[in-house]
Amino acid sequence: xxxxxxxxxxxxxxxxxxxxxxxxxxxxxxxxxxxxxxxxxxxxxxxxxxxxxxxxxxxxxxxxxxxxxxxxxxxxxxxxxxxxxxxxxxxxxxxxxxxxxxxxxxxxxxxxxxxxxxxxxxxxxxxxxxxxxxxxxxxxxxxxxxxxxxxxxxxxxxxxxxxxxxxxxxxxxxxxxxxxxxxxxxxxxxxxxxxxxxxxxxxxxxxxxxxxxxxxxxxxxxxxxxxxxxxxxxxxxxxxxxxxxxxxxxxxxxxxxxxxxxxxxxxxxxxxxxxxxxxxxxxxxxxxxxxxxxxxxxxxxxxxxxxxxxxxxxxxxxxxxxxxxxxxxxxx
Numbered sequence: 001x002x003x004x005x006x007x008x009x010x011x012x013x014x015x016x017x018x019x020x021x022x023x024x025x026x027x028x029x030x031x032x033x034x035x036x037x038x039x040x041x042x043x044x045x046x047x048x049x050x051x052x053x054x055x056x057x058x059x060x061x062x063x064x065x066x067x068x069x070x071x072x073x074x075x076x077x078x079x080x081x082x083x084x085x086x087x088x089x090x091x092x093x094x095x096x097x098x099x100x101x102x103x104x105x106x107x108x109x110x111x112x113x114x115x116x117x118x119x120x121x122x123x124x125x126x127x128x129x130x131x132x133x134x135x136x137x138x139x140x141x142x143x144x145x146x147x148x149x150x151x152x153x154x155x156x157x158x159x160x161x162x163x164x165x166x167x168x169x170x171x172x173x174x175x176x177x178x179x180x181x182x183x184x185x186x187x188x189x190x191x192x193x194x195x196x197x198x199x200x201x202x203x204x205x206x207x208x209x210x211x212x213x214x215x216x217x218x219x220x221x222x223x224x225x226x227x228x229x230x231x232x233x234x235x236x237x238x239x240x241x242x243x244x245x246x247x248x249x250x251x252x253x254x255x256x257x258x259x260x261x262x263x264x265x266x267x268x269x270x271x272x273x274x275x276x277x278x279x280x281x282x283x284x285x286x287x288x289x290x291x292x293x294x295x296x297x298x299x300x301x302x303x304x305x306x307x308x309x310x311x312x313x314x315x316x317x318x319x320x321x322x323x324x325x326x327x328x329x330x331x332x
């Protein structure tokens with residue numbers, strides 16, 4: 001047991017080193033590069049969970065009277081657990097602009113047959129815009145009918161399975177939705193629409209990236225690359241929301257911030273903001289925040305909350321935000 005504890009702590013340090021040195025470029029190809037990128041991606045995704053195991057290792061070392069080993073492992077706890085502790089203690093900004101837009105992003109699960117509870121949850125939070133990924137056939141049929149009075153402007157995707165989607169809006173959807181970024185069989189999983197929020201046009205992206213498994217890693221990175229290029233070309237305020245299948249510690253997340261976007265939970269959320277997995281069997285385990293809402297500089301997130309996730313393996317993310325008046329920036 002002593003040897004196993006030493007081996008784990010050494011491996012934990014190696015994982016942290018790989019996470020820190022992992023490459024950033026989401027476009028560059030090459031087997032060696034992508035392989036290293038993927039290992040670093042996995043290490044970053046599991047940092048919090050690695051911290052919990054490291055805490056167990058420290059307690060075990062103390063119990064075995066391995067005091068030097070326990071002291072050696074303490075920096076692991078600072079690196080892996082401290083960010084989550086700070087997020088929990090993060091104060092709410094004192095200067096918060098008024099909220100005039102509430103957005104919900106919700107991976108509703110492609111086998112979701114519980115439309116009644118899903119619709120009840122949407123109605124409970126009363127978002128102005130609902131962005132749905134994995135919109136099951138039952139939801140595709142029920143949402144436009146049962147929420148018509150609340151959301152007169154809707155887009156319901158014509159796909160089936162994991163990459164179907166929907167957008168429900170209290171504000172007019174201008175023009176035709178644009179599908180792009182990430183071919184899958186007969187359809188495209190990402191959608192862009194323009195909505196008119198009290199006279200201000202806003203570009204709204206509904207995103208669902210591929211799962212980060214080795215066979216789809218190239219497609220996932222390509223999706224994000226296309227998305228970044230498209231967002232950079234926008235001339236109106238932008239909201240990018242959905243199931244990104246990566247956490248806030250990922251280099252992919254950093255690449256979205258590098259183009260000038262703000263992650264709502266990073267800015268005004270508290271705690272880890274776990275959105276997945278939401279299942280009965282493992283609900284007690286610490287999960288991941290893989291659902292995100294990003295905003296451009298003209299939009300200021302003011303608060304976030306996590307819903308329950310009726311009928312789904314994800315919890316919805318609800319974000320309040322302040323949208324600057326037309327032709328004015330937040331600074332002005």
